[in-house]
Amino acid sequence: MSKREHWSGRILFILAAAGSAIGLGNLWKFPYISWANGGGLFVLLYIFFIILLGLPIMISEIAMGKATGTGPAGAFRALGGQKTPFRFVGYLGVATALLLLSYYSVVAGWSLEYTAKAIGGEFESIPPAKLEQLAQSEAGIQALQTKALKQEIAFATDSQKEEILRDSGLLQANLRDDEMQILFRNSAEKIPALLLEKGKADEWGTIFLNKVQSSEDFVAWRQEALKPLHSDTMFADFLSDKTKLITWHSVIMLITILIVAGGIKGGIENAMKIFMPLLFIIIIFLTINSLLLDKEQEGLRFLLWGDPSRFSAKSIVEALGHAFFSLSLGMGVMITYGSYMGRGNHAVKDSIWIVSADTFVSISATLMIFPIIFVYGMQPTSGGAGILFTALPLELVKFPGKSLFVFIFYILVFIAAITSAISLIEVVVTYLIDEKKMKRYHAALSAGIFIYLLGIPSALWISGFFTRLDFLVSNILLPFGGLLIAIFAGWVAEQKAIENEFHAKGIPAWTFAVYRFVLRIITPVLFAAVFGHLLLSAG
Numbered sequence: 001m002s003k004r005e006h007w008s009g010r011i012l013f014i015l016a017a018a019g020s021a022i023g024l025g026n027l028w029k030f031p032y033i034s035w036a037n038g039g040g041l042f043v044l045l046y047i048f049f050i051i052l053l054g055l056p057i058m059i060s061e062i063a064m065g066k067a068t069g070t071g072p073a074g075a076f077r078a079l080g081g082q083k084t085p086f087r088f089v090g091y092l093g094v095a096t097a098l099l100l101l102s103y104y105s106v107v108a109g110w111s112l113e114y115t116a117k118a119i120g121g122e123f124e125s126i127p128p129a130k131l132e133q134l135a136q137s138e139a140g141i142q143a144l145q146t147k148a149l150k151q152e153i154a155f156a157t158d159s160q161k162e163e164i165l166r167d168s169g170l171l172q173a174n175l176r177d178d179e180m181q182i183l184f185r186n187s188a189e190k191i192p193a194l195l196l197e198k199g200k201a202d203e204w205g206t207i208f209l210n211k212v213q214s215s216e217d218f219v220a221w222r223q224e225a226l227k228p229l230h231s232d233t234m235f236a237d238f239l240s241d242k243t244k245l246i247t248w249h250s251v252i253m254l255i256t257i258l259i260v261a262g263g264i265k266g267g268i269e270n271a272m273k274i275f276m277p278l279l280f281i282i283i284i285f286l287t288i289n290s291l292l293l294d295k296e297q298e299g300l301r302f303l304l305w306g307d308p309s310r311f312s313a314k315s316i317v318e319a320l321g322h323a324f325f326s327l328s329l330g331m332g333v334m335i336t337y338g339s340y341m342g343r344g345n346h347a348v349k350d351s352i353w354i355v356s357a358d359t360f361v362s363i364s365a366t367l368m369i370f371p372i373i374f375v376y377g378m379q380p381t382s383g384g385a386g387i388l389f390t391a392l393p394l395e396l397v398k399f400p401g402k403s404l405f406v407f408i409f410y411i412l413v414f415i416a417a418i419t420s421a422i423s424l425i426e427v428v429v430t431y432l433i434d435e436k437k438m439k440r441y442h443a444a445l446s447a448g449i450f451i452y453l454l455g456i457p458s459a460l461w462i463s464g465f466f467t468r469l470d471f472l473v474s475n476i477l478l479p480f481g482g483l484l485i486a487i488f489a490g491w492v493a494e495q496k497a498i499e500n501e502f503h504a505k506g507i508p509a510w511t512f513a514v515y516r517f518v519l520r521i522i523t524p525v526l527f528a529a530v531f532g533h534l535l536l537s538a539g
């Protein structure tokens with residue numbers, strides 16, 4: 001093993017593993033699936049799975065890699081015997097990596113499209129022709145009316161508000177004075193919502209819009225009012241542009257191949273040192289900005305309490321699957337990275353760092369996106385899959401750098417995605433090097449081209465192929481890979497190698513017993529419960 005490359009230090013291993021974990025899963029996917037599954041309970045369950053399953057399996061993977069110094073396939077053989085059936089988990093991991101990266105690369109390409117849009121200044125104002133088109137559209141008229149309604153009602157006196165409610169037949173006779181007061185106090189939000197609900201928004205919207213129309217700053221007002229809709233349609237238009245989607249997918253795969261062909265030190269580490277800290281700083285800054293923006297704290301409330309009506313049996317499986325997806329677990333990425341680990345590293349402590357950093361970024365990402373959706377009254381379409389791209393530019397262009405700021409943000413999204421893509425392809429490349437004795441650049445090139453071709457259907461059929469493949473990979477393949485790793489590490493593997501990782505300062509001895517109990521008993525039972533429940537509720 002003496003010829004094997006090693007990370008140049010403890011921190012760099014943590015950075016690289018965190019770089020794999022932190023990616024589109026945190027910035028793009030977590031906010032969007034939390035939104036689609038109604039926040040609240042979903043988020044709580046996700047954190048529960050992260051701690052109970054994610055952390056122990058992370059420790060197992062890293063310890064297995066470190067102890068054996070080989071990629072997944074070899075690690076299973078080294079710890080379970082040459083003929084162990086678990087060596088197939090290694091092959092399953094390679095197959096999962098191929099599938100996952102094929103569509104991951106497509107989404108990573110979206111970030112490049114958005115950096116390109118930022119360079120073109122597309123977020124600063126709506127071009128005149130587009131503005132007219134939006135203003136005439138049904139959704140556009142509704143957006144204008146709603147904004148006029150909110151604004152006028154906010155300025156109205158109590159007796160005017162009462163009149164609006166009475167004229168619309170919405171004033172309940174039995175409303176007490178204090179109830180009336182509450183209604184009036186929150187009227188800017190409540191009354192438009194009431195009018196919308198009762199189908200009266202159109203009438204009043206037209207009246208108010210006419211009033212606004214005669215004011216002198218109407219041109220600017222209309223620009224502002226239509227920006228959220230513009231942002232939505234921009235994203236939808238992009239998704240229907242197949243040539244662009246495939247072009248960006250090619251660019252991403254090309255960059256991934258080039259970096260991985262450069263090897264561990266030359267490629268991955270250099271990218272990590274600069275960009276990870278920058279990503280953290282910018283996310284924290286934007287999260288604070290969004291929370292301050294959202295005076296009613298609707299975004300935060302949605303994250304905490306949410307909308308239980310959007311939660312279903314499938315949500316439980318999605319929370320579980322995403323715990324694996326987000327931590328890069330269940331297919332041997334962490335075994336692979338662990339195999340390049342130096343002696344100074346420590347599987348248990350490093351895992352705690354990686355898991356905490358990853359969860360922190362996921363939660364921050366939702367807190368930076370949700371408030372914008374509420375404050376701008378956006379209506380995310382198709383489950384909200386685009387909220388990372390539709391919501392943020394609205395706020396980003398407000399900072400002094402305008403387009404520059406949008407550009408920096410999506411470059412960071414791109415880098416977060418690339419560092420994860422690298423870890424995915426590295427599973428395949430390490431396999432080809434270790435098992436098939438290929439040269440690194442040769443392995444990177446052949447894996448890359450194969451994955452590129454595999455990704456084309458995902459770029460062509462986002463709502464059909466892509467979402468199904470993602471469901472298969474995230475919610476079935478990764479969790480079952482993780483379950484098998486847990487069973488292997490808990491029951492089959494030689495325990496000494498793993499137990500050694502628990503002999504360290506600050507880690508009490510009993511934690512190993514808890515860890516093993518979770519792997520041996522809790523994990524299988526929990527899986528049986530979750531997937532049994534899904535099957536029952538589906539059938």
Ligand code: PHE
Pocket residue numbers: 020021022023024025026100324325326327328329331333420421423424
């Ligand atoms: N964890 C990565 C993310 O959150 C995705 C990934 C999954 C990477 C599995 C490697 C393995 O974006």
